[in-house]
Amino acid sequence: MTKPATIRDVARRAGVSSATASRALNNSPLVNHDTKRRIVAVAEELAFAPSLSARRLSLGKTQTITVVVSFLTRPQAAERLRGIDAALADSEFDLNIYNVETVEKRDQYFRTLPLRQRTDGLLVVSLPPPGHNLSRLERSDVPIVFIDALENTANLPRVLGDDVAGGELATQHLLDLGHRRIGYVGDAFDNPFGFTSSRDRFDGFERALASAGIEVGEQDVALGAHGRYEARDLAARMLSHPDRPTAIFASSDTQALGVLAAAQDLGLHVPVDLSVIGYDDIEACDFVGLTTVRQHLFESGRQGADLLMAEIAERSATPQAVVLQPSIIQRRTTAPRKEVPHQD
Amino acid sequence: MTKPATIRDVARRAGVSSATASRALNNSPLVNHDTKRRIVAVAEELAFAPSLSARRLSLGKTQTITVVVSFLTRPQAAERLRGIDAALADSEFDLNIYNVETVEKRDQYFRTLPLRQRTDGLLVVSLPPPGHNLSRLERSDVPIVFIDALENTANLPRVLGDDVAGGELATQHLLDLGHRRIGYVGDAFDNPFGFTSSRDRFDGFERALASAGIEVGEQDVALGAHGRYEARDLAARMLSHPDRPTAIFASSDTQALGVLAAAQDLGLHVPVDLSVIGYDDIEACDFVGLTTVRQHLFESGRQGADLLMAEIAERSATPQAVVLQPSIIQRRTTAPRKEVPHQD
DNA sequence: ACTATCGTTGCAAGCGGTTACATGAAAGCG
DNA sequence: CGCTTTCATGTAACCGCTTGCAACGATAGT
Numbered sequence: 001m002t003k004p005a006t007i008r009d010v011a012r013r014a015g016v017s018s019a020t021a022s023r024a025l026n027n028s029p030l031v032n033h034d035t036k037r038r039i040v041a042v043a044e045e046l047a048f049a050p051s052l053s054a055r056r057l058s059l060g061k062t063q064t065i066t067v068v069v070s071f072l073t074r075p076q077a078a079e080r081l082r083g084i085d086a087a088l089a090d091s092e093f094d095l096n097i098y099n100v101e102t103v104e105k106r107d108q109y110f111r112t113l114p115l116r117q118r119t120d121g122l123l124v125v126s127l128p129p130p131g132h133n134l135s136r137l138e139r140s141d142v143p144i145v146f147i148d149a150l151e152n153t154a155n156l157p158r159v160l161g162d163d164v165a166g167g168e169l170a171t172q173h174l175l176d177l178g179h180r181r182i183g184y185v186g187d188a189f190d191n192p193f194g195f196t197s198s199r200d201r202f203d204g205f206e207r208a209l210a211s212a213g214i215e216v217g218e219q220d221v222a223l224g225a226h227g228r229y230e231a232r233d234l235a236a237r238m239l240s241h242p243d244r245p246t247a248i249f250a251s252s253d254t255q256a257l258g259v260l261a262a263a264q265d266l267g268l269h270v271p272v273d274l275s276v277i278g279y280d281d282i283e284a285c286d287f288v289g290l291t292t293v294r295q296h297l298f299e300s301g302r303q304g305a306d307l308l309m310a311e312i313a314e315r316s317a318t319p320q321a322v323v324l325q326p327s328i329i330q331r332r333t334t335a336p337r338k339e340v341p342h343q344d
Numbered sequence: 345m346t347k348p349a350t351i352r353d354v355a356r357r358a359g360v361s362s363a364t365a366s367r368a369l370n371n372s373p374l375v376n377h378d379t380k381r382r383i384v385a386v387a388e389e390l391a392f393a394p395s396l397s398a399r400r401l402s403l404g405k406t407q408t409i410t411v412v413v414s415f416l417t418r419p420q421a422a423e424r425l426r427g428i429d430a431a432l433a434d435s436e437f438d439l440n441i442y443n444v445e446t447v448e449k450r451d452q453y454f455r456t457l458p459l460r461q462r463t464d465g466l467l468v469v470s471l472p473p474p475g476h477n478l479s480r481l482e483r484s485d486v487p488i489v490f491i492d493a494l495e496n497t498a499n500l501p502r503v504l505g506d507d508v509a510g511g512e513l514a515t516q517h518l519l520d521l522g523h524r525r526i527g528y529v530g531d532a533f534d535n536p537f538g539f540t541s542s543r544d545r546f547d548g549f550e551r552a553l554a555s556a557g558i559e560v561g562e563q564d565v566a567l568g569a570h571g572r573y574e575a576r577d578l579a580a581r582m583l584s585h586p587d588r589p590t591a592i593f594a595s596s597d598t599q600a601l602g603v604l605a606a607a608q609d610l611g612l613h614v615p616v617d618l619s620v621i622g623y624d625d626i627e628a629c630d631f632v633g634l635t636t637v638r639q640h641l642f643e644s645g646r647q648g649a650d651l652l653m654a655e656i657a658e659r660s661a662t663p664q665a666v667v668l669q670p671s672i673i674q675r676r677t678t679a680p681r682k683e684v685p686h687q688d
Numbered sequence: 689a690c691t692a693t694c695g696t697t698g699c700a701a702g703c704g705g706t707t708a709c710a711t712g713a714a715a716g717c718g
Numbered sequence: 719c720g721c722t723t724t725c726a727t728g729t730a731a732c733c734g735c736t737t738g739c740a741a742c743g744a745t746a747g748t
Contacts, residue, residue: 030725283628362736
């Protein structure tokens with residue numbers, strides 16, 4: 001209806017200047033206790049709310065943190081976002097969100113978002129920047145923190161899970177159960193976004209096997225597009241071979257669920273005939289009983305946001321890299337290898 | 345490093361006034377084609393990016409849409425968010441997000457967020473406003489659109505699924521399969537947030553049964569806290585009775601999964617001994633094979649955002665209520681009632 | 689030749705806050 | 719009592735952009 005009250009309205013009504021009103025409302029010590037009370041009362045009465053734009057312009061800060069996240073709907077992303085929100089909830093910062101599901105959007109956002117005129121800080125979640133942007137981002141005048149991206153390639157602050165260690169952990173879990181032939185089902189290493197988790201987890205996989213003296217057979221590695229159905233088909237091919245692995249490590253829970261479906265189609269009993277382990281620990285794992293590798297999703301969001309706020313407060317010379325260690329969550333899809341007549 | 349370029353820098357360098365520069369960069373027709381080209385070139389050269397705060401202050405708009413969402417991590421919420429993002433992606437609006445998981449946060453946000461000084465429009469997702477705020481919200485000077493909340497109680501624009509119809513649909517599906525004793529497992533009708541979906545779905549449930557001439561037995565209704573484990577316990581009690589229902593309608597997929605777990609614990613085969621239907625169609629349904637009622641989550645987000653932008657452009661006198669109709673997704677947990685010796 | 693019109697451009701006043709600096713009153717002090 | 723300090727407040731500039739209005743030269747109309 002009517003124009004909202006400005007600070008000058010408050011000042012006039014309280015019989016002071018706008019400067020004093022501003023000071024009073026910002027808890028400056030430079031104002032008398034009684035006049036402050038009066039001003040606060042008037043502000044209340046007029047339902048005064050400061051214009052954020054004016055405030056920001058005047059302060060030269062946006063008081064805004066921008067989050068760029070890939071595939072918002074993936075359970076991992078939502079959980080990380082929650083961590084970020086939790087860290088920011090009681091701060092002065094507003095949270096701006098941009099979702100990326102195409103390479104075009106990614107490039108657009110990396111071009112237009114990291115600007116002091118737009119935001120005080122940028123949080124990039126699960127989205128490696130294109131290589132040609134790296135040096136520009138490193139020199140950016142707005143602080144940028146990466147979550148779940150950007151291994152050791154760049155000199156930028158980041159918090160990430162140790163995918164290699166996670167892959168090793170998963171594989172070691174299967175080795176400990178006596179498995180010797182272990183398959184890997186994961187995302188193709190090459191993808192338009194440059195996601196590296198599948199490759200890294202595979203590296204961990206290989207490393208664990210290597211230190212157990214096992215070489216990875218080519219027929220035990222199946223890579224394809226991300227998705228449950230794709231994984232089911234890959235696994236079906238791998239498992240229908242008579243000489244098949246006794247366990248499979250899938251590079252994500254989604255894909256592990258596909259592997260389970262394939263096993264069921266082929267009449268293989270999990271975990272008796274086949275052990276399956278996934279990665280991420282999404283909610284579905286719990287009701288399917290899927291053994292998996294848990295990442296600290298919420299924590300990664302929270303710590304990323306904290307790191308960013310620290311950078312905003314004072315830019316650090318040497319960017320910090322926080323690494324969160326994954327852990328095994330054992331459920332009902334992994335078991336000791338079935339005894340077979342001929343031993344090796 | 346150095347201060348970012350302002351529009352005056354651009355203007356000076358291009359040999360024009362800041363007014364002309366502004367007009368040129370905003371595609372005003374009031375500027376000569378050649379000078380415009382020159383200005384644009386200089387802007388490019390100086391990597392000029394307008395200060396959003398200054399722009400907003402000057403325009404008197406925040407160019408920001410604020411979303412308040414309850415339980416960000418629930419799959420439904422994330423999917424709706426994606427719809428909102430899609431609608432906004434090519435608009436001028438930035439997206440501000442606030443997550444609510446406690447009543448305190450809800451009240452805080454309803455108090456401080458719907459202000460013209462903060463946002464151009466408010467999108468409230470799956471969060472009924474506390475009753476004492478309603479009249480204030482109806483008179484709010486910033487447009488508010490509700491998604492998945494606020495049935496017909498208030499005179500505010502909204503887009504929602506028809507939960508009563510959904511409940512009826514689910515129940516009718518079971519009736520069509522020959523079931524006569526149908527149980528209901530859902531959220532307690534009273535809850536701190538005032539969520540009504542469980543009650544509404546139950547209303548549909550009752551209505552379908554009533555028009556089939558069936559009365560709902562008290563022992564066939566189990567209400568409790570939201571969650572899979574809680575639902576499992578409720579269902580276990582209901583099903584361990586010798587005189588038990590042959591089908592169960594759960595008010596959410598999460599709870600339906602709990603019902604499935606209970607059935608399994610009791611050695612009941614689904615769908616032979618028991619049919620189960622859920623609600624929402626979350627991702628997990630697909631890999632469990634759960635029959636369910638699908639809502640248009642993405643659509644609800646998109647349409648809500650569109651509605652809000654329309655309201656921002658021009659406030660409509662009579663708030664629109666968009667209702668999205670749910671539909672049955674049949675999978676493998678519902679089947680015709682098993683033939684029994686004694687017929688009724 | 690004079691004026692009305694049109695296309696371009698500049699001037700300057702906002703938008704609504706914050707804050708450096710000036711000011712004035714009261715208090716402290718030798 | 720005069721001087722410095724301290725505390726509280728006001729004045730006015732500024733943040734960077736937009737835009738109503740005035741101005742001005744060129745063109746057209748009579």
